[in-house]
Amino acid sequence: MALGDRGEKKRISPRMSKRPADASGRLAHLYAVVLAGGEGNRFWPLSRRTAPKQFLRIAGRRTLLQQTLVRISPPLPTQRVMIVTNQAYQNDIIWQIRDIFSRPDGVNLLLEPSARNTAPALAFAAARLRRQDPDAIMLVLPSDHMISPVSTLWETIRRALPLADAGELVTFGIVPTEPSTAYGYIKRGTAVKGGYRIDRFIEKPPEAMARRLLRQGGYYWNSGIFLWRAAALLEELRRHARRFVAPLTAMERAPDAAAVDRAFRRMPEVSVDYAVMERTSRAVVVPARFHWSDLGSLTALDELAPKDRADNVVVGEVIALDTANSILYGGRRLLAAIGLRDMVVVDTPDAMLVCPKQQAQRVKAIVGELKRRDSSHYHLPHQESRPWGSFAVLEEGPSFKVKRLVVNPRTRLSLQMHRHRSEHWVVVNGRAHIRHGNRTYELKRNEGTYIPKMTKHRIENRTSRPLEIIEVQSGPYVGEDDIVRFADDYLRGKRKV
Amino acid sequence: MALGDRGEKKRISPRMSKRPADASGRLAHLYAVVLAGGEGNRFWPLSRRTAPKQFLRIAGRRTLLQQTLVRISPPLPTQRVMIVTNQAYQNDIIWQIRDIFSRPDGVNLLLEPSARNTAPALAFAAARLRRQDPDAIMLVLPSDHMISPVSTLWETIRRALPLADAGELVTFGIVPTEPSTAYGYIKRGTAVKGGYRIDRFIEKPPEAMARRLLRQGGYYWNSGIFLWRAAALLEELRRHARRFVAPLTAMERAPDAAAVDRAFRRMPEVSVDYAVMERTSRAVVVPARFHWSDLGSLTALDELAPKDRADNVVVGEVIALDTANSILYGGRRLLAAIGLRDMVVVDTPDAMLVCPKQQAQRVKAIVGELKRRDSSHYHLPHQESRPWGSFAVLEEGPSFKVKRLVVNPRTRLSLQMHRHRSEHWVVVNGRAHIRHGNRTYELKRNEGTYIPKMTKHRIENRTSRPLEIIEVQSGPYVGEDDIVRFADDYLRGKRKV
Numbered sequence: 001m002a003l004g005d006r007g008e009k010k011r012i013s014p015r016m017s018k019r020p021a022d023a024s025g026r027l028a029h030l031y032a033v034v035l036a037g038g039e040g041n042r043f044w045p046l047s048r049r050t051a052p053k054q055f056l057r058i059a060g061r062r063t064l065l066q067q068t069l070v071r072i073s074p075p076l077p078t079q080r081v082m083i084v085t086n087q088a089y090q091n092d093i094i095w096q097i098r099d100i101f102s103r104p105d106g107v108n109l110l111l112e113p114s115a116r117n118t119a120p121a122l123a124f125a126a127a128r129l130r131r132q133d134p135d136a137i138m139l140v141l142p143s144d145h146m147i148s149p150v151s152t153l154w155e156t157i158r159r160a161l162p163l164a165d166a167g168e169l170v171t172f173g174i175v176p177t178e179p180s181t182a183y184g185y186i187k188r189g190t191a192v193k194g195g196y197r198i199d200r201f202i203e204k205p206p207e208a209m210a211r212r213l214l215r216q217g218g219y220y221w222n223s224g225i226f227l228w229r230a231a232a233l234l235e236e237l238r239r240h241a242r243r244f245v246a247p248l249t250a251m252e253r254a255p256d257a258a259a260v261d262r263a264f265r266r267m268p269e270v271s272v273d274y275a276v277m278e279r280t281s282r283a284v285v286v287p288a289r290f291h292w293s294d295l296g297s298l299t300a301l302d303e304l305a306p307k308d309r310a311d312n313v314v315v316g317e318v319i320a321l322d323t324a325n326s327i328l329y330g331g332r333r334l335l336a337a338i339g340l341r342d343m344v345v346v347d348t349p350d351a352m353l354v355c356p357k358q359q360a361q362r363v364k365a366i367v368g369e370l371k372r373r374d375s376s377h378y379h380l381p382h383q384e385s386r387p388w389g390s391f392a393v394l395e396e397g398p399s400f401k402v403k404r405l406v407v408n409p410r411t412r413l414s415l416q417m418h419r420h421r422s423e424h425w426v427v428v429n430g431r432a433h434i435r436h437g438n439r440t441y442e443l444k445r446n447e448g449t450y451i452p453k454m455t456k457h458r459i460e461n462r463t464s465r466p467l468e469i470i471e472v473q474s475g476p477y478v479g480e481d482d483i484v485r486f487a488d489d490y491l492r493g494k495r496k497v
Numbered sequence: 498m499a500l501g502d503r504g505e506k507k508r509i510s511p512r513m514s515k516r517p518a519d520a521s522g523r524l525a526h527l528y529a530v531v532l533a534g535g536e537g538n539r540f541w542p543l544s545r546r547t548a549p550k551q552f553l554r555i556a557g558r559r560t561l562l563q564q565t566l567v568r569i570s571p572p573l574p575t576q577r578v579m580i581v582t583n584q585a586y587q588n589d590i591i592w593q594i595r596d597i598f599s600r601p602d603g604v605n606l607l608l609e610p611s612a613r614n615t616a617p618a619l620a621f622a623a624a625r626l627r628r629q630d631p632d633a634i635m636l637v638l639p640s641d642h643m644i645s646p647v648s649t650l651w652e653t654i655r656r657a658l659p660l661a662d663a664g665e666l667v668t669f670g671i672v673p674t675e676p677s678t679a680y681g682y683i684k685r686g687t688a689v690k691g692g693y694r695i696d697r698f699i700e701k702p703p704e705a706m707a708r709r710l711l712r713q714g715g716y717y718w719n720s721g722i723f724l725w726r727a728a729a730l731l732e733e734l735r736r737h738a739r740r741f742v743a744p745l746t747a748m749e750r751a752p753d754a755a756a757v758d759r760a761f762r763r764m765p766e767v768s769v770d771y772a773v774m775e776r777t778s779r780a781v782v783v784p785a786r787f788h789w790s791d792l793g794s795l796t797a798l799d800e801l802a803p804k805d806r807a808d809n810v811v812v813g814e815v816i817a818l819d820t821a822n823s824i825l826y827g828g829r830r831l832l833a834a835i836g837l838r839d840m841v842v843v844d845t846p847d848a849m850l851v852c853p854k855q856q857a858q859r860v861k862a863i864v865g866e867l868k869r870r871d872s873s874h875y876h877l878p879h880q881e882s883r884p885w886g887s888f889a890v891l892e893e894g895p896s897f898k899v900k901r902l903v904v905n906p907r908t909r910l911s912l913q914m915h916r917h918r919s920e921h922w923v924v925v926n927g928r929a930h931i932r933h934g935n936r937t938y939e940l941k942r943n944e945g946t947y948i949p950k951m952t953k954h955r956i957e958n959r960t961s962r963p964l965e966i967i968e969v970q971s972g973p974y975v976g977e978d979d980i981v982r983f984a985d986d987y988l989r990g991k992r993k994v
Contacts, residue, residue, distance in 0.1 A: 045833070319863055322856075334874045336542070336863045338852035345851050354842050354851055355835035359819075366816055366833045377831045394891040395901055395967070399942070400925035402899060402967055404892055424923045424945045426969040428897035445896070446971040448921045450945055470892070470899050472923040472967045474943040 026161045029135040031230075032072045033125045036065055036085040036093060036143035037112055041367040042297050042360075045351040046329075049371075049379045053295065054143040055092055059304040064295070065093065065143040066100050069107075071150050072141065078106035082129070083143070084121045086112050095387045113261040118224075119275035120267035123237055123244060124260075126230040127251050137164050138233065140226040140272075145294050146304070152290040159194045160227045160286040169236060170195065170227040171277060173220025173285040174292050179210035182296050182361070184222040184273070186285050187213075195286035201278045220285055222273065223292060233276065240279035243268045297360040298344050298353070301327050316347070327357070349392075351377045387489070388413050389466070401478040405459070407432075407467040412460035414488035421475030421482060423451045425459070430467035433460040456486060523658045526632045528727075529569045530622045533562055533582040533590060533640035534609055538864040539794050539857075542848040543826075546868075546876045550792065551640040552589055556801040561792070562590065562640040563597050566604075568647050569638065575603035579626070580640070581618050583609050592884045610758040615721075616772040617764035620734055620741060621757075623727035624748050634661050635730065637723040637769075642791050643801065649787040656691045657724045657783040666733060667692065667724040668774060670717025670782040671789050676707035679793050679858075681719040681770070683782050684710075692783035698775045717782055719770065720789060730773065737776035740765050794857040795841050795850075798824045813844070824854070846889075848874045884986070885910050886963070898975040902956070904929075904964040909957035911985035918972030918979060920948045922956070927964035930957040953983060 040053025047053040054065040062070070065083075073081050078101050085093055090109060097104040110128060112121055122140060129136040139157060147153050160170045173186050173195075184204055188196035201222065205213065213219040237244045244267055251263035268275070277283050293303055305313040312320055316330025323340040331347040344360050346353045353363065370378035384391055388411040395402040407413070407430075415435065425432070426448040434441050435458040436451060443449060451457045453475060461467035537550025544550040551562040559567070562580075570578050575598050582590055587606060594601040607625060609618055619637060626633040636654060644650050657667045670683050681701055685693035698719065702710065710716040734741045741764055748760035765772070774780050790800055802810040809817055813827025820837040828844040841857050843850045850860065867875035881888055885908040892899040904910070904927075912932065922929070923945040931938050931946060932955040940946060948954045950972060958964040 045831075319866055321859060321862055333846070334542075334848035334867075334872070336848065336850045336852075336860075338850070338859050338863065339856040340851060340853075343851070347849060349830070351831035351833065352844060352849065353833045353835070354837060354840070355833075356837075359836040362818060362835050363833075365818055366835065369816055370831075375831070392892075394899060397925060397965070400923075400967070402891060402901075404899075422943055424921070426897075426921045426971060428894060428969070428971055446919055448945070448947055448969070468894070470897070470969045472925070472945070472969075474923060474925055 031080045032139045034083045044367045045348045068143045082108040084110045092385045113264045116269045118272040126233045130230040136230040164227040168284040172223045172225040172288045186220045198283040236280045241275040299360045401473040403471045405469045407461040409464045415458040415486040417484045420477040421473045422453045424472040426470045528577045529636045531580045541864045542845045565640045579605040581607045589882045610761045613766045615769040623730045627727040633727040661724040665781040669720045669722040669785045683717045695780040733777045738772040796857045898970040900968045902966045904958040906961045912955040912983040914981045917974040918970045919950045921969040923967045
């Protein structure tokens with residue numbers, strides 16, 4: 001804690017207030033690049049391959065991605081927000097953007113052709129931004145961190161802007177509060193205006209070493225939040241990571257999207273810390289004064305949720321006897337706990353986890369095993385978001401599937417057809433407008449209909465209230481991929497970069 | 498273990514083989530009285546008020562009640578099996594009897610007018626049996642214990658029969674294998690042929706005392722399994738429990754079922770141990786050589802299920818890392834465990850329990866709390882048995898409910914009607930024969946129909962394979978009690994004693 005960043009703030013603030021034109025001039029070239037392609041395995045079973053950590057609503061009614069976006073826009077206009085993700089997450093992200101922004105169309109989605117760690121993703125984003133604005137400054141933000149308060153985040157960004165504008169590669173350093181072994185550490189070097197040159201990076205240390213670093217002082221946690229000119233990143237990448245040179249040039253000269261994809265795939269699968277930050281002489285750390293957590297394991301729930309008198313985090317219907325300092329994260333079912341200490345219990349509709357807090361990091365091993373088995377518990381959450389709303393699978397048998405669909409107000413599903421399954425629908429809430437072959441009709445609550453296989457159909461909610469339908473699918477094959485789309489409001493199946 | 502019951506067996510067996518006529522003569526008057534009215538709270542969340550422990554299939558494909566019944570019949574004919582239970586469990590028990598006996602109608606169901614502990618229940622049974630057969634000998638068996646092997650159970654019964662026939666009240670004593678604090682103890686007195694007079698009964702002792710009893714020797718666990726003449730029980734009850742005298746006389750003279758009920762309700766709510774066994778001079782203990790467990794808490798799962806290499810009981814889909822000596826009893830969901838020792842994790846579709854093995858007895862407190870709250874987790878299992886099959890609630894909202902019904906081969910539901918809800922059915926497996934108002938029709942797989950409220954209807958499975966239907970109920974009220982039955986194969990709503 002003896003890092004003196006309070007003093008730095010005093011040095012910076014007057015300068016910012018003396019030169020407002022300059023600061024707002026730089027803001028005009030500021031772009032946020034939100035990294036939203038990660039799988040967030042360490043939050044399993046809450047997170048899944050198709051519902052990664054950044055999509056979870058674990059701290060409020062908004063997803064972590066949405067919280068990240070509202071932290072930066074405003075002040076940034078949506079047109080200067082770019083989300084880097086992959087095609088699998090595109091639908092969810094579009095829906096989440098629509099949910100929070102009145103002008104969602106401005107948000108730029110950059111789809112990685114494949115997951116290749118942060119250096120290729122940020123090179124891709126930087127190349128795109130520099131073409132659009134040669135003076136572009138990139139604020140790089142992971143989409144699954146917790147940051148508060150927002151005013152302090154922006155204070156830190158403003159303090160770092162002159163450094164980035166001058167060509168430095170800025171990383172935001174978190175003042176350590178405990179000898180954590182979960183983060184990389186940054187040793188600060190000589191002071192510069194607003195921060196410090198970086199002396200060196202230290203990989204996640206063992207606990208004894210972490211204690212020593214804390215005692216010594218002058219170290220920060222590496223937050224993964226960066227600020228730099230797009231051009232500066234590309235220059236330093238070329239200078240220090242030779243294997244990026246050819247693919248970067250190919251990407252810049254690519255005549256079409258396919259050529260961009262090919263160039264991207266040729267980039268080494270490494271982090272931007274490894275490729276650039278640990279090698280460049282232009283690296284600078286700006287101490288952050290905001291409260292930050294990377295929510296790196298389920299124990300982060302301790303920070304997110306209120307606690308009972310025995311220091312338990314209690315979510316959902318829980319009965320706890322003689323249980324203390326535990327995380328009891330229930331789902332839709334009753335969770336009964338007796339005599340627990342420092343435990344994590346997380347319940348979801350299809351999977352549950354029980355482990356001591358100290359071992360919560362080992363969830364990764366469970367996820368690895370599920371991935372190896374290609375288990376549905378790896379891929380699928382009980383409830384899946386769709387651009388038009390969501391569905392939950394209530395029951396599944398070899399030749400049938402029962403779903404509850406929630407269709408958001410004034411949206412509709414695609415005009416579609418199934419080759420192998422027929423569908424029975426019963427409206428249990430709201431009013432449905434049905435296209436069935438060439439006919440259209442309305443279904444009120446408690447009314448049902450039957451769509452045979454090979455019949456074009458569409459469900460639409462024209463009202464201002466959610467529409468809820470129980471769907472019974474029946475047929476020899478009831479997989480999600482048995483769908484032929486004829487028209488879609490969400491352009492699914494088409495790449496949108 | 499130094500109880501010398503091996504020697505007793507040698508004494509008895511030759512006598513039995515020398516007098517076969519006598520033994521079979523006694524067997525002709527032997528009746529089994531199976532106590533199946535208990536709530537089995539200590540197995541929550543596996544057991545519930547409407548699915549008590551004796552109905553669980555925790556050790557094989559048969560319920561504990563069914564296992565109890567097949568242990569005794571054969572050799573006893575079903576006509577000499579009486580099940581004492583309450584009205585709430587009647588349907589389930591009828592179905593379980595049908596499932597295992599080719600002549601199920603012989604089984605006698607005795608419905609307690611209310612739950613009043615074992616003394617009134619056994620007095621009620623004894624009065625009924627003595628009227629039917631003045632020489633009746635009652636073998637009293639709890640319905641939720643584990644006993645093996647059956648041959649040794651019957652060897653013990655045969656050893657005890659002459660004692661019971663001579664008017665003794667026989668209790669079966671289990672040779673203690675550990676200083677358990679979960680059982681009452683019996684101190685044996687002087688030897689009689691086949692067993693011992695009972696010196697005294699000892700309530701569940703603290704552990705230090707239990708150790709001392711084990712060291713001293715000559716003690717047995719009180720199994721709750723009895724053998725006596727019905728007449729002898731009634732005599733001793735009158736002699737030692739004065740408050741039973743008037744209600745017993747009233748019961749014997751009762752002109753109708755209502756008078757029997759009234760007499761029953763006047764009996765004190767006490768155990769037969771307290772009312773008779775601890776007081777009578779005719780109490781005898783016969784050492785049992787069978788393996789026995791009263792399955793008194795969830796840790797009994799340790800005895801019932803096979804274990805993995807780390808001594809974990811693993812049921813269902815489980816991934817366990819660095820976990821040992823634990824009970825991981827999964828349901829239909831994935832259970833992931835990391836770093837657990839001596840823990841119990843039990844998962845059911847609507848509730849889960851996590852506790853150290855040592856505290857498994859405290860489940861009673863959870864059940865007490867649920868009962869106080871009148872919680873559905875106290876009453877209802879996810880799946881409920883019915884005489885015609887079973888149903889599971891898949892989803893429930895304020896004005897709808899989705900169920901999966903399984904209708905057993907060649908059975909049908911009652912002819913019924915609902916005042917407040919309509920029902921949509923989709924057949925997902927098998928073939929349904931539907932009565933809909935005055936029409937009848939068939940539904941094949943993937944076909945559906947709609948039954949408006951106030952319309953008589955009936956589902957029947959005329960085939961030899963199970964019929965599976967997804968039912969969507971919809972209406973302002975979807976409670977189970979909105980049902981008007983016009984005809985029922987199972988006489989529901991009518992008392993059958």
